[in-house]
Structures are given as structure tokens and as C-alpha cells.
Amino acid sequence: MSFTRAAGEPAFRSRSRLRRVVVEVASVMLVVALLIWSLTPVYNMLLIALDPDEGDIEFEGLIWPADPSLHSFHTVLTQGYWLLEDFWRQFGNSIFIGLMTTFLTVVIGSLASFAFGRMRVINGWLVNAPLLTYAVPASFLVIPFYRLMANYGLSNSLWAIVAANVTFAAPYAILILQQYAKLIPKELDEAAQIDGAGPWQIYRRLYLPLTAPALAAVGTFALLFAWNEYIYQYILLTSERKMTVAVAIAQFFDADEAPWNYMMATAIVYGLPPVAIFFALRRWMLAGLTLGGVRS
Amino acid sequence: MASAPSLYRELAANPLYRRTVVNTAVYVGLGVNVQMFLALLLSGFFMRRRWWIKALLPVFMLPWALPAIPAFVSFHWMLIGEEGFVNSVLSTLFGIQGPLWFNDRGLALGSNIVANIWKWLPFWTLTFFAARTAIPQEIYEAADVDGAGGCRRFAHVIFPLLGNLYLVCTLLSTLWTIGDFTTVSLVSEGAPAYSTDVLATLGLHYAYDAAQPAIGVATVMSALPVLIPLVILLMRVVRTREVQL
Numbered sequence: 001m002s003f004t005r006a007a008g009e010p011a012f013r014s015r016s017r018l019r020r021v022v023v024e025v026a027s028v029m030l031v032v033a034l035l036i037w038s039l040t041p042v043y044n045m046l047l048i049a050l051d052p053d054e055g056d057i058e059f060e061g062l063i064w065p066a067d068p069s070l071h072s073f074h075t076v077l078t079q080g081y082w083l084l085e086d087f088w089r090q091f092g093n094s095i096f097i098g099l100m101t102t103f104l105t106v107v108i109g110s111l112a113s114f115a116f117g118r119m120r121v122i123n124g125w126l127v128n129a130p131l132l133t134y135a136v137p138a139s140f141l142v143i144p145f146y147r148l149m150a151n152y153g154l155s156n157s158l159w160a161i162v163a164a165n166v167t168f169a170a171p172y173a174i175l176i177l178q179q180y181a182k183l184i185p186k187e188l189d190e191a192a193q194i195d196g197a198g199p200w201q202i203y204r205r206l207y208l209p210l211t212a213p214a215l216a217a218v219g220t221f222a223l224l225f226a227w228n229e230y231i232y233q234y235i236l237l238t239s240e241r242k243m244t245v246a247v248a249i250a251q252f253f254d255a256d257e258a259p260w261n262y263m264m265a266t267a268i269v270y271g272l273p274p275v276a277i278f279f280a281l282r283r284w285m286l287a288g289l290t291l292g293g294v295r296s
Numbered sequence: 297m298a299s300a301p302s303l304y305r306e307l308a309a310n311p312l313y314r315r316t317v318v319n320t321a322v323y324v325g326l327g328v329n330v331q332m333f334l335a336l337l338l339s340g341f342f343m344r345r346r347w348w349i350k351a352l353l354p355v356f357m358l359p360w361a362l363p364a365i366p367a368f369v370s371f372h373w374m375l376i377g378e379e380g381f382v383n384s385v386l387s388t389l390f391g392i393q394g395p396l397w398f399n400d401r402g403l404a405l406g407s408n409i410v411a412n413i414w415k416w417l418p419f420w421t422l423t424f425f426a427a428r429t430a431i432p433q434e435i436y437e438a439a440d441v442d443g444a445g446g447c448r449r450f451a452h453v454i455f456p457l458l459g460n461l462y463l464v465c466t467l468l469s470t471l472w473t474i475g476d477f478t479t480v481s482l483v484s485e486g487a488p489a490y491s492t493d494v495l496a497t498l499g500l501h502y503a504y505d506a507a508q509p510a511i512g513v514a515t516v517m518s519a520l521p522v523l524i525p526l527v528i529l530l531m532r533v534v535r536t537r538e539v540q541l
Contacts, residue, residue, distance in 0.1 A: 030341065031352050038356050041370040041414065044381045048373065128531040134468070135527040137475015139496040140516035143503050172468070175534065228364040231477050231500070249365050260373075267366030278361035279354060289426040 049073065049264035072265035081262055083248065083255060086240060094244040094270070097158055097233075098226040101165040105222035106215055108166065109173030113211075114203050116174070117181045118189060127178070130171040138168045142235055149236060156238050164232045169225045173218040180214035180288060181207070216281050217288030227274045245270045303514040312490060313498070313515065320494040320519070323409060323480070324473045331413040332420060332466050336458070339424035340450070353425075360418040368482035371411040375483075404484040404492045411483045412476065420465055427461050428454070460533065467530040474519055495519050 052069035074080070079087045116127050145164060146155065154160040184207070192202050208215075230246040237243055245266065252263040278285075307313045342353055359367065374381040375397040383394030397403045431454070439449045455462075477496040480486065486493040486501070493501065495516050503512030 027341070027344065027346065027349065031348060034338075034352060034356055037414070038358055038418075040381070041367055041374060042358065042362070044374045045366060045370045047381065048370075128534050131531050131534070132527055134471040134530075135523050136520070137471065137496070137516075137523070139475045139477035140499065140513075140519070142500065143509055143513055224361065224363075228478070230365050231481075235504075246363070246365055249369070264366070264370075267363070267369065271362045271366055274363065275358065275361045278357065282354065282357070286422065286426050286429070289423055 045264050045268055049261055049268055051261040072259075072261040073269070075262055076265045076269055081259065083251060083259075084262060084266065086243065087245070087248070087266070089241070090243050090245045090248050091270070093158060093237075093242060094227070094246065095273070097161050097165065097244060098223050098273075100158075100162040101169060101226035102219045102222045104162065104166045105169045105173050105225075106219045108170050109177050109218055110208065110211065110215060111203075112170070112174045113177035113181055114207050117178050118186075118202070118207065119199055128175075130174045133167065133171045138164065138229075139231055142231055145232070146235055155236060156242055158237070158242060160236050161226075161229075161232050161244075164236075165222070165226045165229055169222040172221065176218050176221075176289065177211060177214050180211055184210050211288075213284050213288035215288065216284035217286075220278060220281050220285050223277060224274055227270075300510070303511055304518060306511065307514055307518060312493075315491065316493050316495055316498045316515075317518075319405060319492055320474065322405060323412070323476075323494050324470060327409045327412045328466060328469045328473050330409075331417050332462065332469060334413070335417055335420035335465075336424050336462060338417070338421045339428055340454070342421070342425050343428055357418045357422065359414050360416070360422075364415060364478045365482065367415060368411055368479055371407070371414070371483045372485070375407055398484055398487040401488060401491045404487055408480050408483050408492060412473065412479045415479070416469065420469065423465055424458065424461070427458055431457055463533050464530065467526055467533065471523065471526055471530070474523060 049072050050068040050070070052071050076084055076087060079085050112130065145160075149155045149157070149160040149163075152160075154163075188206060188210075189202055192206055197205070227246075230250065233244050233247050234250055237247055249263060249267055249270065252260070252266075338356075342349060342356075375383075377383070377396070378394070380397075382397075386392045386394040395403060397407050435453060435457075436449075439453045444452060475496055476494070477500065480492065480494050480497045481500075484492045486497055490498070490501075495518070499512045499516035501512070502515055503509045506512075
């Protein structure tokens with residue numbers, strides 16, 4: 001018995017070591033594959049943006065820039081091209097829409113989730129009624145929304161875009177916040193109530209600080225939602241002054257001459273703020289996104 | 297705006313509309329399920345304790361943080377013609393002549409699906425990853441003691457715990473993807489010849505390019521018989537989880 005064990009053990013050990021090596025090599029390969037997967041379109045953007053020439057030149061079958069230049073970024077930042085002459089104001093409009101969408105989504109989401117989850121304003125399956133918004137996707141409602149906003153005198157107003165964004169970001173925000181808030185023991189509310197705190201105080205002193213990670217997650221979601229959205233901006237914002245960067249990028253398609261390197265440089269500059277904010281908030285986000293799914 | 301039954305009869309008789317319905321079903325069915333399953337698997341990969349896997353996570357999240365318009369425009373140019381980036385790489389590094397991606401309906405539809413997965417995979421991976429980190433460590437240890445490693449742990453421990461969340465995310469993603477306009481309108485632009493349009497892009501095409509808003513709205517509204525049951529199911533699934541807890 002002991003003889004067979006002595007003979008069997010090294011073989012078993014080397015097999016398990018082999019297994020570990022295989023797993024490790026597979027992991028490295030997966031990491032490389034995911035890097036290529038994630039970065040290829042980004043690299044392609046840089047490739048086009050770094051092209052020094054003006055005009056319609058980009059498809060030369062190159063896989064690295066032959067003569068990289070930051071000329072197009074310089075042009076974008078100094079508004080040195082007719083399609084870009086309002087770049088900074090458009091950027092300001094985009095930021096306004098992004099920040100307002102984030103702020104209102106967080107406020108509405110947090111108040112609604114508090115009312116539904118803690119104050120028990122309504123019970124039963126209606127608690128999830130905000131999700132009904134998703135029965136008709138945003139892009140399906142552009143045309144009716146356009147008419148509605150015209151009736152309100154809000155066509156060609158940044159607030160119309162904010163309203164649309166908040167409408168479609170808030171249900172998800174409420175869902176996440178409701179799930180997250182289930183982690184906060186009800187006893188805390190009861191203790192505060194005994195100490196004489198009203199709902200408003202419980203909300204401000206207890207609910208808001210304790211749901212902070214979920215608020216960060218929801219805020220990032222709303223900001224990225226606003227930054228991704230383009231069909232509403234394209235259809236509702238018609239005047240030069242109200243235009244956003246997203247619409248400006250789309251305008252390059254309609255122009256006769258197409259300086260794609262300028263467009264890509266614009267797109268990259270436009271992409272920087274959400275990327276920066278995402279990286280700043282990602283640890284908070286991770287804690288907040290749990291959706292409450294697995295706690296037992 | 298689109299309540300006249302004649303509009304829907306007209307649509308049902310239109311071969312372009314029928315093909316668009318098929319496209320939408322393929323786009324949503326394949327896109328959503330592939331990305332959800334990959335997200336679930338990848339979220340487990342990111343749980344591994346290696347610094348280089350941890351370092352990959354923020355890079356992997358980049359597609360989600362990047363705005364959709366530039367990303368999809370980049371996809372479009374990566375694939376267009378013989379000198380797009382993908383075909384250039386294929387011919388320079390491997391000597392393969394790449395196909396014309398947007399000249400073939402299958403390839404163009406596939407490009408849209410891949411672009412959609414690229415954009416949204418990180419978001420769902422992060423959601424599952426966050427859920428996995430919330431699984432108490434003792435459960436893993438208990439599974440370990442019982443000798444359940446790898447696949448068996450996934451099948452008997454993690455999937456039952458995440459199953460409900462998986463369903464919620466799949467439903468949410470399905471609802472959002474049915475309404476997805478940006479991907480198709482920027483990546484394949486419906487090419488070749490409107491054969492890869494989905495309901496959202498075809499509806500807006502009718503409403504704006506063809507100046508027929510009523511039929512445009514009818515096109516998108518025809519998805520309601522699918523959307524409404526999905527939403528009701530979603531509301532119920534979210535609710536039952538509350539009961540389970």
C-alpha cells in the first residue's frame with residue numbers, strides 16, 4: 001500500500017503543477033486577447049487622428065502612423081477649422097447636459113428609491129413601476145418627444161435633452177438604489193425614528209451617506225448615458241449655439257470635404273472627460289453596482 | 297400617431313420591414329446572449345488574484361467609458377473597404393485578403409453585433425463582478441472543502457447565486473438592445489442596401505429621410521408586443537428576488 005502511494009504521489013504532484021502552468025499560460029493569453037479586443041478600436045482612432053494631412057486621406061492600408069503629428073489635436077483645441085469653430089461652446093453644452101443629467105438622475109433616483117423602499121409609499125409589484133419606462137426604448141420615442149417638446153416651447157433647448165436623458169436613466173438608477181438600500185438594516189431607520197428623526201432627516205443623515213457608493217455608480221451611469229446619447233441631440237438641437245460635440249461629430253459626415261483626422265481628434269478629446277471620471281470613481285462604482293443579487 | 301391598423305398591414309406586406317424584423321431578432325438574440333454569457337465568465341476571470349489581471353480591469357472597462365459615437369465610427373472605419381485597419385492588419389501581418397465587411401449582409405450584421413458586444417460587455421462584466429465580490433468568502437471555502445473546484449463550483453454554487461441577477465441583466469440588456477439605434481446607424485449604416493437595418497434605424501429612416509413619420513412610428517411600435525411582456529417579466533423577477541432574500 002505504502003509502496004503504491006510513494007510511486008503515485010510525485011506523478012500526481014507534477015500533474016497538478018502542469019495544470020497550474022496551463023492555467024497560468026491560458027490566463028496570460030486571455031489577458032493579451034482582451035487587451036487587443038479592448039484597445040484595437042481606440043488604437044484605430046489614434047491612428048486616424050495622428051495623421052498629419054488634411055482632407056480625405058486616411059485609408060492607406062497602414063497599421064501604424066507613418067508620420068505621426070499632433071496637428072489635428074492642435075486644430076481642434078484652437079478651433080482652427082470651420083466645422084470646429086464653436087468647439088469649446090459645444091463642449092460646454094455637452095458638459096452642461098452631462099452634469100445636469102447626472103445631478104437630476106441622482107436626486108430623482110435617490111428620492112424615489114427612498115420613498116419606495118423606506119417610506120413604503122406604495123407596496124407590491126408597483127415598487128418596480130419605474131421599469132415600465134423601458135417598455136418603449138428611447139430611440140423609439142424621438143419623434144413623439146420632438147413634437148412634445150415643440151408644444152412646451154423646448155425644442156432647440158438643452159433642457160429638452162436633459163429631460164429625455166433623465167427619463168431613461170432614472171429607472172435603472174432607482175432599481176440599483178433600491179437593491180443597494182436593502183443592505184441598510186431597517187433597524188437603523190427605526191432607531192432614528194425613536195430619536196425623533198422625521199423622514200427628511202432619515203433621508204439626509206442616514207440614507208444619503210449610506211447609499212453613497214450606489215450614488216456614485218448611478219451618477220457615472222447617468223453621465224455615460226448622457227455622453228453616449230446622440231439621436232436626441234441630433235434631432236432636437238438645431239441651432240449653432242445649442243449644438244453639442246456629439247452633433248458636431250455627426251456633422252462631419254454631412255460635410256463635402258471630410259477631414260477625418262480632425263473628426264477623430266475631436267472624438268478623442270470628447271471621450272476624455274467620461275474616461276477620467278470613470279477612472280476616478282471606479283472603486284466607488286464597484287461597491288455600488290452590486291444590484292443586491294446574491295446576499296443570502 | 298400610429299394607431300391606424302392599415303399602417304401595420306402595409307408594414308407586414310413590406311419585405312424590407314420583414315427582413316428588418318429578422319435582423320432585429322438576430323441582432324438582439326445573439327448580441328445579448330453572447331455578451332451576457334461572456335460577461336458572466338469574464339467576471340469570474342477578474343476575480344483571480346493576479347496583479348496583472350487586476351491591472352487589466354480598468355483597460356477592459358475603457359469601451360464602456362468611451363462615448364458611443366467615436367467608438368462606433370472607429371469600428372466603421374476599421375472595417376470599411378480594403379484598407380480599413382482590420383484588413384490592413386490581415387494583409388500586412390498574415391498575408392490574408394480580408395473580406396469587404398459591409399458588402400455582405402451576414403458580415404455586416406456580425407460587425408454590428410461585435411461592436412455592440414464590445415461596447416456593453418464591460419458594463420455587464422462589472423455588474424457580475426460586483427455581485428461575485430458580494431458572495432461571502434465562506435461559501436467559496438465551503439465549496440473548496442467539499443472538493444468542488446472550477447466548473448463544478450460554477451455550476452452548483454455561483455450560477456444558482458447569480459442566476460436571478462443574470463436574468464435581470466439579460467432582460468434589461470434585451471430591452472435596451474431592441475431600442476439600440478446608435479450601433480447600427482454608425483457601424484454598418486444599414487449597408488448593404490438597408491439589409492442590416494434594425495427596427496430603430498428603419499423607423500427613423502422612414503420618419504426623416506423618407507418623410508413618412510406615421511409609418512416610421514408604426515415600425516418601431518410594432519416591437520411593443522415583445523417589449524411589454526419583457527418589461528412585465530423583468531418587474532416580476534426583480535420582485536421575486538425580494539421575496540427570496
